[in-house]
Amino acid sequence: MPVGGGPEGIALTLRYRSEAPEAEGPLTLGQDNMIRCLRHDEPSHMNKQATWTVPPGAELPACLHALRTLAERHPALRTVFPGPADRQPERQRVRAEGEFTVRVLPLAAGEDPAARAEAYCWEGRRRAFDLAEEFPLRFALLTRDGAPVLLAVVICHAQLDGVATGLLFQEWLTLAVGGTLPAPAAPTPVEVAEQEQSSSGQRRTKAALRHWEHILADRPTSVFADDRIGPNDTRLPTLGVRSTAGAAALERAAARTGVSTSAVLLACYAVLTAHRAGHPTVVMAALSANRHRPGLAEHVGTLAQDALLVLDTDCPDLDTLIGRAQAQALSGYWHATFDAERIWQLIEDVAVRRGARFARHVVVNDLSGTVPPDVAAARPLPPAEPDLAWYPVEPTPTRLMLNIWRTAGCLEFTLHTHPDVLDREETELFALALLRLLDLAGTRTVTLGPAGEIAALSGLPVGRREKGRWQRVGSNWVDLDAVADLLRTALPAARDIEVTFEGGELTAVLATGTDPLTPEQAHAAVMAALPGHDTAMAPQRYVLPTGTGTGRP
Template sequence: MAIAGPMVETVLGGVRMTDRIVVPFEGPGAGIGELTWGQQKVWTLMQQAGTSLSMGGAVPVADGRTVQDLAVELAFFMCRYASMRVRIRSGEDGAVVQEVSGSGAHALGIIDVADDEDPALTAQRLADQWDATPFDHAQEWPIRMAAVRARGVVTHVVVTISHVATDGAGIAVMLTDLAERDPVTGEPKNPAPTMGPLELAAQQRTPAGQRQNEASLRHWERILRSASPLRFGPHVDRGEPRYRRAYFESRALHMASKAVAARLGAPESSVMLAGYAVVVARLTGINPSLIQVVVSNRFRPGIADVSHPLSVNGLFMADAANVSFDEAVERTQRASALCSKYAYYDPRQLEELRARISEERGDVIELSCLFNDRRLGADTDVSMPAPSRQALDAARDESTFRWGEPFAEYLDKLMVQVSATSDAVELEVQVDTHHVSANEARALVLELESLVVRAVG
């Protein structure tokens, strides 16, 4: 692929580059239309948070790739995925619309570091600055990419993508497609996705799409009309920082959740969600647990390989506090199946439904407890032997809890996100400490670990 084209500004995402390579692109799916349901949800969150909820970071390059190689990778993303060619603006009637371009030019930024500078620090500074700088979605492509060079050799690549263009599973699709290109021709292994954001938005407007939307709204209405309006206790001013995040890394929780899943023949995600439902009920004294669970929707026909965001919140409710943990997992599996089935809807209509129910009940139904299992492909190995009590106790001694950088603003009261390293589970806890104290947040993850470890048997 030739790297040539019109001049492109050397400032990317508000950061001036040392140099740049112009990357022309051309791809299918061009047109103008409304946002998909997933994009609508993300767009609303972005406007409320005042950020692009960006994903990405700085990645070391140790395989000899050059700036030309990285430019080809950027071109691959721009040509193959229509969501990377989206600009978002107000339409003639004032509604938000997206415009997918069929061709154009982007730029790979290049930053050269001085001999006495650390390229890793430069790459991380750029990643942090891009993460903190909202995209101009009406003018800017939703992906930023730059190479960091030291003495003429690429040491890092920095990539930041706006959440309105993709989600975690979408990035995984993009990276898999990139890795599976033919090493000689550079051609991808699989055909390009045919379901771009405009095509998906059109599908969601069809009678079949509207039937799914109506069924999902009935599920939400049924739960919202029966749930307690409160999730947490009253507001208590505990000073600053109010909005905090913490990280809990546990090899014991990793081992135990796998063992319990294998023993029960259940998904690991169900074990983790069951544990969360139990400890939240114990923390708040409110049962059944009502939790918004992030659902990817990629299990639905025809959209597994798209890049644009498909994750929305499903509504999960289960009485898991006063039963055995095995029973809690079973109840969680049943409730999770309904949660996932009905997590595909028009967000605007859902908000109208929530407002109507709150008005009729005379109470705002609080939905500020969230759970997001970001692990991909965590299959249950039913043949896996259970770890010994000695091994679990030793692993628990290694567990770590630390506070990260606080949020300037935060939209919810409690959220736990699950990630995994090669041999541990990492829980990221996001909390409004005026409703869930810092001590309660720490106690919650420790109790979750203890609960699942005890359930190994």
């Protein structure tokens, strides 16, 4: 029934009732992970959005019935997480009945539906969902002369990830014109949680912990460490790229090398990132990484957890790296189902031991499987080859992120870039270099290494370490001057600070005035101040005034 009106249309409240009884169980690992992220990050970053086309001939009553049917078909849409908003919930509860709101927005004459949908979604993304009560989708059905033309959707990531949203969209296209669907066959979120709690599920999570520890223990904690790197700003500009030639080149490269298109893109992205970083080893997080588990391809829920990948680009040619990328991706994806609390504790424990905390500098997110092929094919072709377009800044807590939206027919991707890593001109160079690299990889091998082709092909700047006192400490590049600045921040009473690197050991010599500290106390203070100091790390040895301590923390 209508509950509001005016220039912003009316809000219709739809009630649903499922034949399935109420259910309750522990959180899935994906739900637990995403709720932790939702409680930590800005709503506009964690909430997602989608624009669903309205199939021809679909009328308003059928569209509303389709949305009600989706709620009744899928337990994830009826799931809430009881408990106070300031605490991590422990249980999920599936309702048998409830209600949600659909806002019906009439378009003015000549008004662009896509722009109106974008404005609605952006406003909706900025408001956090009430996880204990709220339906996980916010709908706005845009109409012209009473006929539906577009559906704007804001999505809570605690219940749905990108693939699940794509599955719902495909069902919407059928239901909105009165079609019928078979009953869902994939396990429900409660059933997924039960499997994860089983002995086999526990073995998988333990294996994931070992995989993460192996990488975190000795690989670079910061991919980008050079003279340009400063404090991290999480609001990054976004470059959108579309290229039909890029899609054709990607297909040729995958066919020539005998691997997936995803592995080809991953390798090209990694080698350009390594070139810019001035470091051959790239540690990256891959999102949307864990739908490989048997029976979960059609799961409507949230499985989103990071896969941690490491790619060593110090190989003779790109073909070799593409093979490495395929193997590393499979390993990372297999180990992308984990207990988030234990992973974060592992990250913290390793950080204290190493004196350097893992920085999520590089991210890849392949969402090309979330849009149905027929919908992707209906998108207009790019007006230029390639087509590059800048979008407003978005909160993105990383330094470099590649989102892959489409690979077949037209390659579509976006790059989120921190200005300290790539300014706008350099971001465009990176995108064009990626397309050129794909074109070459489709016809022949590309040489890598110091005498290889990447520098000339890309035109990208290389990370320079000239302004400070740079040293390789383990696998990390560290500026000793930045370490001294870190010590001054963490220990404001300290004076006569001297930082050296000799015999493979990073040492800090300092006096602490009238407030003596032990090495353990000094290290704890430095670790607390470390976030944001990506070119520094905590000393491995502290030399303090006589009587307070000399040694490792």
